Amino acid sequence: MDSRMMLFVSVLVTLPLTGCMHIEQEVIDEIQLTTAGGYEYSEDGMIEVTTVYPNYQPDKSVINETLTDTAKLSKEARDRLNLQSDKPVVSGKVEVTLYEWKTAEKGIFDFLDTLERDPSIGSSIYLGVVDGSPKELLSKQYGNQDNGIYLSNLIEQNIETGQIPKTNLHQFLYKFYADGIDPTLPVLKQEDGKVKLTGIGLFAEDKLVGQLEEEQFFTFKLLLERKGQKGSYSIKLNEDNDISIYNISSGRNFDIQKPMTNSEIIINVNLKATVSEYQDGILNKQKTTRLEKEIKELLEQDSQEMIQQFQEKGIDPLGIGDQVRSRTRNWDPKKWKELYPDLQITVKVNVDLLESGVIE
Amino acid sequence: MRLRRQRRRLNKRIEKEKEKEKEKDESIESLFQQLNGSNDFTLSTLPYEEHTLSIGYYSTLIDSEILHRDIFPFLKDLDAISSLPTLLPIEEIILTTDISVVRDNLLKGYTLIFDVNNLNLFGLVKSDVDKTRQVSLPEVEFSVVGPKESFVESLDTNINLVRKRLPIPEFVSKELIIGKLSKTRVSVLYIQGVANEENIHTVIQRLTDLDFDQITDSSMITQLIQDNQNSPFPQLIDTERPDRIATAVAEGKIAILVDGAPHGLIGPTTIFEFFSAFEDYYLNWLVASFFRLVRFFAVLFSILATPIYVAVLTYHYELIPKDMVATLVTSRSAIPLPPILEALVLELAIELLREAGARLPTKVGQTIGIVGGIVIGTASVEAGLTSNVLLIIVALAALASFTTPVYQMGNTIRLIRFPFLLMAHYMGFIGVAISFCYLLIHLLKLTSLGRPFLEPFYPPRVQDFKDALIRLPYSLQSKRPIQEQTEDTMRFNGDKAKKKADPKK
């Protein structure tokens, strides 16, 4: 037994010296870690890929550098980017990929294929639509920070504080592959050296068909998430009477009596919140009840309009189809597609203002 | 295999018998001739009225005070050698006719007295000089609370230190002589009726089968009798604390003490015992358990930290959290060496510091440690030879490896880091995992005196977990560990012990 063990140890020790394992080394300071990528179609139908990578300076500051090239396939473009780079370009630490508006309108699934296929890319990276040129957005410097991390923090922060619904590569693909729900992506815009979240892009399959404005974020999130928390919302009730609420906890459930028929679908939303700003004097009990009613009506009206908009476009970002599917055996997506635009969908909101802050 | 061993044993027996015959042939004259070859052997003749006595001894082995105070004054009243025991105020006197006994005892510090005219009876009087160190503080296994005695180089003192903790007749000390040249006295200690008979036989068998010329320390015995001599893991615990030996023996283990060694050995043992300091038994069980877990994780950290650093930086950049990328890249960007060389250089530097500190006198050693640590560390970072992140990891890993209470185990842990490191460089994480599997299988195969080394983890014995990774309160420790397969499994009556609470108010 002893001699055998010695043999094994010696084999174990000599193996690394022989080095015939053919494993590609990727030493962290000898690779170009790209952290964000931007895609757009150039006029001749080629793909223009822009990647940004941080150049860490010895004094701990970061300079963002970009590489741009055009090619037929996005991985082909990456290979060609290597021609411009002093270190091999790798995509394992990509945090955000951005798509130009018009490119997104043509469909982005072809770009996503490589992200899904490549094992080195995580599925929690963020995708975004750019109102403008992604190349321009990525080549700007935003403070002393890596652009990829800056953008991903920007989106992550807004998800965590409840401004926009959860989104990432996995969620996009989930909704893309699912029959009863359509994906959405945040829309970013670069203005005066700052990036701003300006909308939520609505997709039909993988094609961008429109966007929700900033004012609609809250209502959309309310309808999309089964259980929501955090977030804040400001409502203009009339000319000089604004109210802002925060610390919202919301619940949503579907009431579908007869799935796959023309019968009405009711979405019940429960909203509990605290008042954070009120511009019309003291908040007493009567006023609160009145406010609750006003908010309720406003929200119901907004949601109704939004759903109508969805139905007209034939998209279903709220996943109503998925709700119907889970209530029907042998669900037929084609029949649902025909039914959906003419369905009667009603939203019922129940608002509860629990607290009014430290003052009345 | 077994056949060969039997044959070897047979050969040995034949040789021994031959030697005995030879000894019988030799006469007292030839013995003196042999002994006189050494200058410190003294043979003097004392002509008294009735008879002429001859007295022989090694002047370097005996205490001349005993000779002058307790032997010489009485000799002139001696009528025959056979009345020596009644005459001298010394209790250990041997009367023999056997020349070989004479020789052996002379070498142990006895004084030989015989009548020149009667060469048939020899008297041997114990008069050896007892020059040993005082019992002092334990240095290797220091503890803040608990007894502060440690073993010394004298076997008798050491057995005394244990026996006074176990004043029962069942506590047995079996003495053996090992070493062709050194004739070292080795004692096997155990409690009859508690220790497993098979274990006792194994130990005594292995010790008697030893054929070695010189035994100078107990650690040589460990290396010679442990089950797998090619394993870097020690399979017997080495301790300098008599209280630890006493407790181990009471638990049903077997201890080995070696004359001339200030350390005792304990077996059978498990890997977890190497991570338990004896102080754990003197602290509250919660505190003790916490420290044990800390030590255990320190060992894991010590083995895995640098290899993981090397693996991640060489192959798996995807794993690094996005906020940490900047730190790692900046710290490494100026360094020309690949991660493995960087790590090896630092690890070896730490080993050098340790080795230098251990070989130099205490005070110089401390200085070397501090100077080396600070100066070399900062300088190598500033010179751009190593990254500061790695410096922290290596220093912590080294520190963690020093937390193991048993010195030998600490060395083992520092050694097995290197194969892990090489494999991490070779195959990244998978290399680390393969090394880890290899380590696990090795530990699975190891035995200590034929008992599984990984117990109670494997074979899983829930009962023995009470004193392995954690130490449960004494009230739950009423049974002796299964590992020792003791003859008497109960330490005390657990139910009775619980009842003996304070009287209820």
Place this chain on the structure above:
Amino acid sequence: MEEKQKQISPFLVFFLVHSVQVGVGVLGFQRIIMKSAGNDAWIAVIAAGISINVAIMIMYLLLNKQQKDLIDIHKDLFGKWIGGFFSLIWIIYWLVIGIVVLRSYIEIVQVWVFPLINIMMFSIIILGLVYYNVTGGFRVVAGISFLGVVIPFYIFLSFLFPIEYANFRNLLPVWNHSVKELSIATKDMMLGLLGFSTLLMYYPYIKHPKKSQKWAHFGNLLTIGIYLFILIITIAFFSDKQVSKQIWATLSMWKIVELPFIERIEYIGITSWILIILPNICLSVWAASKGIQKMFHFHLNKVIPVILILLLFATVTIQGRETIDKLNQYLAIVGLGLVFIYVPILTVLSFFFTKKRKGNTGNG
């Protein structure tokens, strides 16, 4: 019965049965069973678990009656030549299990971690581990099965992270598929669970073998629990069409996990999986070599290297996804036949013949 020193306690059968059932299959079984059973696949998992439990029961019926391993049973019932032939089929079956597990794992490493890895060298290293383990005897093989279950258990906790993105409505509507579809899924599910048949070889190494039966059942239950847990999370995490694209859905699920000190936990998962597949290979190699040793009376330590070299050649020759898949399918059909048809027949025969023989000796 074997020497007492070499025997293991009946409680360890729990780990022996469980560890061979959880292997590379866990990483990618979802696609296969959801192909036919969709969101009802969890029913198939439970059904498969029950059938396996029945198979374990039949096996114990046979073994408790005979009190010896499969090779000896064959010899007793069919004589040296025919019995030897049947034994050889089983031995080859176990060997192929070893090959498939090793090759599938290497494929995962190839695709996910090191695309250029030298298969030959990598197999040599892993088979070196297997050799070091198996030469330690059955006690050490059982040991690695135990550690291979206990140590990597933390891995399964990481599947709690994808729950953040899970949509459990995907499980509805229940019973959306026909019995036929479900039974196909059940069959597909069982393929990964058949490794427990090595029980036929190590039965004599169990201390009180009759007591071990309940542990074998519990081991199978734990396996089913783990498969069920992962499957339900998969169903909720992916949409139906999405999962059909994932070859290793379990690994793809890990891609979402981001911890403060580590991103991309799938690398940790794949790495830790070595400890999970090692018992698989070790136990099947052990069973095969033990069988050969008993049949031809070679020395065990001489059989093992030969078997490992065979394994090495097989792993290096098999290339590409399709071949591995095909091999897996053939293996599965043979396995099903052996466990669910051959063993029951053998059990009936053994009851019939031993009674008769006893009667004969009684008369004579």
